[in-house]
Amino acid sequence: MQQTRTDTIQNEPIPRGEPIIRVRDVVVGFGSRTILKGLSLDVKSGEILGFVGASGGGKSVLTRTILGLVPKRSGTVEVFGQDLDTLDWRQRQALERRWGVLFQQGALFSSMTVKENIQFPMREYLDMSQKLLDELAIAKIEMVGLKADVAEKAPSELSGGMIKRAALARSLALDPEILFLDEPTSGLDPIGAGEFDDLIATLQHTLGLTVFMVTHDLDSLHSVCDRVAALVDGQVAAVGPIESMLESKQPWIQAYFHGKRARAAGIGVDNERAGSGARNGAGV
Numbered sequence: 001m002q003q004t005r006t007d008t009i010q011n012e013p014i015p016r017g018e019p020i021i022r023v024r025d026v027v028v029g030f031g032s033r034t035i036l037k038g039l040s041l042d043v044k045s046g047e048i049l050g051f052v053g054a055s056g057g058g059k060s061v062l063t064r065t066i067l068g069l070v071p072k073r074s075g076t077v078e079v080f081g082q083d084l085d086t087l088d089w090r091q092r093q094a095l096e097r098r099w100g101v102l103f104q105q106g107a108l109f110s111s112m113t114v115k116e117n118i119q120f121p122m123r124e125y126l127d128m129s130q131k132l133l134d135e136l137a138i139a140k141i142e143m144v145g146l147k148a149d150v151a152e153k154a155p156s157e158l159s160g161g162m163i164k165r166a167a168l169a170r171s172l173a174l175d176p177e178i179l180f181l182d183e184p185t186s187g188l189d190p191i192g193a194g195e196f197d198d199l200i201a202t203l204q205h206t207l208g209l210t211v212f213m214v215t216h217d218l219d220s221l222h223s224v225c226d227r228v229a230a231l232v233d234g235q236v237a238a239v240g241p242i243e244s245m246l247e248s249k250q251p252w253i254q255a256y257f258h259g260k261r262a263r264a265a266g267i268g269v270d271n272e273r274a275g276s277g278a279r280n281g282a283g284v
């Protein structure tokens with residue numbers, strides 16, 4: 001059991017399949033531009049939800065809004081059953097250590113070794129000896145499929161794929177229940193991306209994580225996501241298993257999931273062969 005310096009208000013795990021993130025009628029804008037226009041979405045405990053949408057449509061903005069990094073104009077965000085607007089800073093801190101984030105650039109501190117990067121969030125929240133911190137960091141490094149000797153390396157000595165894994169190890173530093181991934185496979189070659197997808201699926205399965213994953217990667221959507229939510233014009237236009245996306249009549253979703261790249265990823269091929277056997281969308 002890790003020791004914590006932070007008070008917690010509610011540590012009950014959310015039962016599998018129940019909403020662990022509940023976004024309701026969220027409006028976010030910058031100046032005269034409104035990006036999220038009354039967006040609602042549930043992320044269920046234990047699922048990998050893929051979040052897709054046009055470039056610049058607001059996927060990262062939603063992620064950052066859930067994380068409390070971007071102010072809302074209206075609407076509510078509940079995580080672990082708690083309305084984020086009602087928490088004081090201590091409660092907020094307790095809640096934040098229950099999630100991990102891997103941002104698009106997977107930025108590691110360049111002046112620190114991989115081990116120090118992973119220990120950075122640990123030092124903020126955990127009160128334990130250096131020896132234990134070292135053991136924990138090595139465990140995280142091995143968990144993401146890297147060798148222990150990577151611990152002492154600088155980020156500049158790593159390949160792009162290794163940096164992603166090291167950044168993932170850091171996001172797992174505090175044993176989060178929810179993992180936010182912003183385009184985790186961007187910049188990886190198809191083999192590296194496939195391996196990273198497998199890693200996410202394995203970690204989700206073994207650690208019982210809930211994963212909210214912004215992605216453009218049709219292979220990832222196909223191979224690891226339990227459900228997909230599509231952001232169109234500031235709202236979630238459809239959410240459900242990937243098969244349900246194929247049935248959507250929404251033009252952007254049709255273009256996305258029936259396009260050339262989707263066919264190349266094998267999406268829809270089975271459905272087209274099997275006629276109309278696809279499941280229906282699950283709604284928000």
Ligand SMILES: Nc1ncnc2c1ncn2[C@@H]1O[C@H](COP(=O)(O)OP(=O)(O)OP(=O)(O)O)[C@@H](O)[C@H]1O
Nearest residue numbers: 030035053054055056057058059060061062214216
């Ligand atoms: N802090 C900010 N101030 C002003 N505009 C912003 C800010 N953050 C995001 N935006 C704008 O909001 C829109 C949505 O951005 P966002 O990064 O969420 O898109 P996205 O869907 O994640 O795109 P991509 O798939 O290309 O990463 C963009 O037009 C962006 O310029």
